[in-house]
Amino acid sequence: MTKQTLLTMAAGTALIGGWLVLSGPFAHAQIGDFARQERGRQLAAAGDCVACHTAEDGKPFAGDRPIETPFGIIYSANITPDPETGIGAWTEEQFYRAMHEGIAANGRRLYPAFPYPWFTKVSRADVDDIRAYLRTLEPVRSKARPNEFPWPLNHRIAMAGWNELFFTPGEFQPDKQQSAEWNRGAYLVEGLGHCGACHTPKNMFGSAKADQKYQGGKIQNWFAPSLAGDQRAGLGSWDTEDITRFLKTGRNDRTTAYGPMAEVIKDSTSKMSDEDLHAIATYLKSLPATAPESTEVPDQNVVRAGQAIYADQCSACHQAGGVGVKGLFPSLKGDGIVQSDQPLSLLRIVLNGGHAASISASPNALAMPSFGWKLSDGQIASVATYVRNAWGNKAGAVTSDEVRDLRKSVESAASSY
């Protein structure tokens, strides 16, 4: 809190009391804080806090949701204001430190499954507002299960070394060459939105590769597609309106959100203001194209087999020309997920199916059925290779081995719960 604000608040004695209560560890919200709390609510939505901090069928923000990481399962923290099991006893300073430096109130280092490498960009005022909002929640007494990390990662001191190598704290610095809207978008994407946590590839230590920002990343057996300017696999062929509508409703005329992105849209972006979504789109559209186009020519026998499978199994919804049905079934023609260098999401959705995002602005509860029980690895590889190279699409062939490996991987993930 700045000195000036302090002084303003001190102008009214009643408010001084309010401030004292607010800043104490067991504070309860005051009526005059509504504007802050409301800002905080919107910022918390932008940060999608509820997604990781809510267990299936659990109370919102009470934590204990298992988060899959390549290193083991981590259980999210209770961030309701319960003083013992939640963060009710944390001061504003301690909360800011966690967001800004990844260090908890008790001094323990947090794992970067909590995206502090992104949240460090968030301004102090915004962090304080988020805390003000979280303090309005009903305190829930709930302790998260211990993390399932192998040695040496179970020692949090290991994170000191990780931070040394991969983490630079520091709030977002606007680029004066760019518009205010671009800067707002960059602030949200790089900070609270932590888009890069999924959409940027990671190195073997789980840190985002700085030189491949937003070029698409593998996450929980999905491939979060490139957000860069590439025409095929990225957002090059999308306009800002396409991006805004997708984030607001989970679909646009081109595609529909499935998998983890459907959750992000339901819990986070659909609740953001149109201005912020437009700012995000403006920033994303400024990202340059990066990846060279595939020059591979797939085996024509495989393509022919894939074409026949497509006609039998896929064309009823996605249509003979792969164009889908606007607002209902995604177009495969020109689609980024279909043409991504890594076909993981395409294969996964064919194997397991999935539910599209369903929000009040676009309530259709559509779903892709599972084909994993019906089509062999070879058949899925053929049809995937076909759609990646039909109707003007272009991307590398998919092998049966890739399908087999993913099938094993998603089966073992499903059986571990």
Place this chain on the structure above:
Amino acid sequence: MSQKLPSVDVLLVGFGWTGAIMAQELTEAGLDVLAIERGSWRETSTDFAPTFIQDELRYRYHGHLFEQTAQETLTFRNTSDQKALPMRRLGSFLPGTGVGGSILHWNGQAWRFLPYDFEIRSQTIARYGQGMVPQDMTLQDWGVTYDELEPYYTRWEELCGIAGQAGNVKGQKQSGGNPFEGRRSKPYPTPPMKQTYGPTLFAEAAGSIGLHPFPCPSANMSQAYTNPLGVSLAPCTYCGFCEKFGCGNYSKASAQTTILPVLMQKKNFALRTESEVTAINVDSSRKRATGVTYVDMHGNEFEQPADLVVVCAYITHNVHLLMTSGIGTTYDPSTGQGTLGKNYCYQITPSVNVFLGDKILNPFVGAGASGMIVDDWNGDNFDHGGLGFIHGGYIAGYVTTGRPIETEFLPEGTPKWGAKWKKAFIENYLTSMSVSLMGAVMPNAANHLDLDPSYRDVYGRPLMRMTYDFKQNELKMQDFTMAKMVDIAKAMKPREIKKSPRGPHYDIEPYQSTHNTGGAIMGATPQQSVVNRYLQHWDVPNLFVVGASAFPHNSGYNPTGTVSALALWAADAIRNQYLKRPAPLVQT
């Protein structure tokens, strides 16, 4: 000992199509609504996905989406002098179960009744005199008119995106539509479906003999459609797996594809599945429902209090639940006293198989409501003077499916199996179709529903007993319309035809249609009906009984449109009249 649960504003018995409509409408009014459904949760991608729904054996013959007679059935006899026996296998009709109910597996033939239907007794007598209504025909007006229901028909069509060609918009005749239909306030929300070769030949033939063919109004989508709730349906792929199947492509209007995506997100709606309501409870005055008793999947019994109870189950279950709960007086055919169980009706569905020989119809390209219709011999669209019957039915040239097990058009004299059967099947599969009648059935004093004296269900309640046979009105009507169907069939210049009449006695074994009606009928007075014009029970004003059980007779059209319009009409009466003054909406 049942456990008593906290009270709710509205309790819905059954969560099929009318349940979904009532839930949507009453939650919009701000009420806390709880639906109790005996079957399971169902949705497109997991229960009838396009990856596995085209399975005739599983769905058509093993009845995967239908009521299981081992759990719930009825006993049947043609006449009161026979002993009724339990229906141990579904046949003539296929009631659904589970979320979405029977609309999940309908064909999607989406009709309005004629203005004549709602005032059938008055209009028949006005045109032909008292003598046209025989003593044993318990014919009555509905207590509501077509003009009153018209806005609700329109809302239903918009909710479901019905595809069709209007014939009468605000009194203006429209070319290509049904010239006999009632006045519509709006055209259909989407254009009619494309017709395949078979219906096209039928329409040409019907037109050539002076009839008025038009496309069947369809709940299979002719194009993508977003309804007023914001829910979208996809264009139909003409796969031909509609009736008896769920649609895997989101292309057929149902609770799942029109209402549930919005309703299930509401905080003031709750659904309990795999729980069966066993009784509607009333207080000691027997003038007020206090709620229901239900049993969950583990056999635990609960008492669920509610301020308003709306019965939304399949028609026979609506009637059965009222009877086993002791609400109302069961109709006695020997005295004519009582109203509950009265005017049970069905339909009569004769057909003419047309073997075209040289014309390839490709019947595997089809949709449940893909077909051309003539309405010239329906309702009172023609002069019945001297014919000895009233009403009629529409004549259809449908090609809804070419499902290989079920689609069997075989000429007269074909053996039932063996090489000759195979040869005939192969020769005729691609080149044959049926001309069929959706024939109206008038109520008869002898046809009724009551409780069986011998057989009981799993909860110890007596089974419903159905006493039903075809009567002179529909048999004469069948003879008349059969001749008309033969005229059309012959105009199609076939190699040969085969007449398939129904009767003379009703047979509950072969599938005909899931168009059972009546038993808890609506009307102008409590002496002649169970519910008033708003589907409110005459004796228990906080009880509404919704569905085709309210039909005082069965018309020559599929019932879903009228079921839906009546549900929306009743919901509107609850919202705008009953909630302001919870009392009888019609004074006696």
